[in-house]
Amino acid sequence: MERVRSSPAPPLVSRTTGIDAPAFAAAFDALPAPRMTWNAPDDALVLASGEAATLTADGPDRFAEIRAGADELFDSGDVHAGTEAARPRLFGGFAFHEGGCDGDPWEPFPEARFVLPRVQVTFADNGAWLTVNAVGAEADPDAVEARLAEERDRLAGLGEASDVSAADRPPRPGIAATRRTTSREAWRESVEAAVDRIRGGDLRKVVLAQALEADLAATFPRAATLDRLAEKYPDCHRYYFEPDAGGSAFFGATPERLVALRGRTVETDALAGTTGRGETPAEDEWLAQELLDDDKNVHEHELVADTVREQLEPFAASISPGERRVRRLATVQHLHTPITAELSADRHVLELVEALHPTPAVGGLPPDRALETIHDTEPFDRGWYAAPVGWIDAAGNGAFAVAIRSAVATPRRATLFAGVGLVADSDPDLEWDEVQLKYRPILDELEDEG
Numbered sequence: 001m002e003r004v005r006s007s008p009a010p011p012l013v014s015r016t017t018g019i020d021a022p023a024f025a026a027a028f029d030a031l032p033a034p035r036m037t038w039n040a041p042d043d044a045l046v047l048a049s050g051e052a053a054t055l056t057a058d059g060p061d062r063f064a065e066i067r068a069g070a071d072e073l074f075d076s077g078d079v080h081a082g083t084e085a086a087r088p089r090l091f092g093g094f095a096f097h098e099g100g101c102d103g104d105p106w107e108p109f110p111e112a113r114f115v116l117p118r119v120q121v122t123f124a125d126n127g128a129w130l131t132v133n134a135v136g137a138e139a140d141p142d143a144v145e146a147r148l149a150e151e152r153d154r155l156a157g158l159g160e161a162s163d164v165s166a167a168d169r170p171p172r173p174g175i176a177a178t179r180r181t182t183s184r185e186a187w188r189e190s191v192e193a194a195v196d197r198i199r200g201g202d203l204r205k206v207v208l209a210q211a212l213e214a215d216l217a218a219t220f221p222r223a224a225t226l227d228r229l230a231e232k233y234p235d236c237h238r239y240y241f242e243p244d245a246g247g248s249a250f251f252g253a254t255p256e257r258l259v260a261l262r263g264r265t266v267e268t269d270a271l272a273g274t275t276g277r278g279e280t281p282a283e284d285e286w287l288a289q290e291l292l293d294d295d296k297n298v299h300e301h302e303l304v305a306d307t308v309r310e311q312l313e314p315f316a317a318s319i320s321p322g323e324r325r326v327r328r329l330a331t332v333q334h335l336h337t338p339i340t341a342e343l344s345a346d347r348h349v350l351e352l353v354e355a356l357h358p359t360p361a362v363g364g365l366p367p368d369r370a371l372e373t374i375h376d377t378e379p380f381d382r383g384w385y386a387a388p389v390g391w392i393d394a395a396g397n398g399a400f401a402v403a404i405r406s407a408v409a410t411p412r413r414a415t416l417f418a419g420v421g422l423v424a425d426s427d428p429d430l431e432w433d434e435v436q437l438k439y440r441p442i443l444d445e446l447e448d449e450g
């Protein structure tokens with residue numbers, strides 16, 4: 001098994017200064033890859049660039065190894081941050097399956113990879129902040145201060161957010177050709193086989209996915225796509241990981257939070273059970289009510305809500321599930337139960353990530369049999385799709401989302417992923433249609449308007 005690599009070795013020096021907010025796209029283009037962005041409804045928008053330190057791990061201990069690497073890195077920290085949101089953070093994610101990041105398009109995405117960026121630009125409620133991090137030989141306070149001044153000048157030269165209008169953005173690239181990993185016939189057979197196993201009592205639920213490869217008619221406009229997703233999905237977690245220069249990026253806008261930990265307060269979501277959007281507000285309401293009353297969807301949802309509660313129980317002093325409701329997004333509506341908990345002791349967010357992933361919203365029940373079914377059925381590698389992505393800080397706080405409504409893009413190609421939860425009375429054709437709806441958030445940003 002590969003050991004955690006932290007390169008180069010600690011100590012860590014981090015300095016922060018307030019800045020005038022630059023235009024996001026200009027700052028994105030000005031900062032070199034590797035790049036990362038994190039943009040969540042209750043969190044600051046962070047744009048990060050470069051690698052002060054990188055932690056990678058694989059195998060069954062990957063969560064614990066990343067945590068150990070993070071502790072070692074942050075323990076040595078000489079950190080001056082003006083505000084909490086601008087503190088140094090490690091950003092990254094995990095592969096869905098243990099041992100599962102093989103081949104195209106996943107080569108640049110290890111089973112677990114977290115980066116402490118050289119530069120973090122944080123757009124918070126209390127203003128914009130620039131943070132410069134250095135580890136090892138570069139970690140000299142004077143040198144870091146000098147870099148901070150240099151980066152601040154570079155960003156100041158870009159113009160401010162208010163100077164830029166949406167009309168200046170590059171258009172959507174357009175799609176020249178698409179290829180599916182799964183034909184309708186193959187899909188029908190896999191869904192029927194899964195449903196048979198569920199009816200036979202061998203499985204209770206399994207989530208099967210498909211992938212769709214799209215050749216782009218023009219170069220993938222990275223920053224513009226992120227800007228457009230931010231406007232269209234303000235209530236979703238938007239994420240972008242570009243591990244090497246000019247190469248692949250894994251990105252998306254997911255409605256599903258895996259877990260957020262702050263102190264001892266945990267927030268998570270059970271999100272499962274889906275219907276479409278109506279043409280009118282009245283039709284939307286009708287579909288939402290039908291979803292709330294539908295036995296199949298409520299069962300599919302409750303398996304997730306119950307499991308999330310059970311998985312949190314060993315850690316929690318109290319768990320407070322909210323009321324089941326409908327979450328309305330641009331192309332679909334979901335059943336949603338927000339869940340909060342108070343921990344009985346201090347924990348690292350990665351302990352909770354490990355306990356919760358994969359929830360039956362993206363895996364199934366019982367977990368081992370569901371994962372085996374997914375592995376044996378899907379003709380492609382999930383890579384980081386449907387897996388935890390997010391950040392961790394020195395205190396062990398952090399926020400993770402479930403990386404659905406996502407794609408891997410290279411300059412001229414994108415591979416999209418979408419899946420559906422199957423239970424005893426799932427219908428292959430309806431589930432096919434649901435997959436197509438779940439491609440929409442990303443597909444809409446790739447197809448040209450005309």
Ligand SMILES: C=C(O[C@@H]1C=C(C(=O)O)C=C[C@H]1O)C(=O)O
Pocket residue numbers: 207209256271272273274334361362386404405417418419420421422438
């Ligand atoms: C697996 C996906 O979505 C998940 C499956 C859902 C369902 O089957 O109803 C709903 C939300 C997500 O938990 C996806 O979008 O790819």
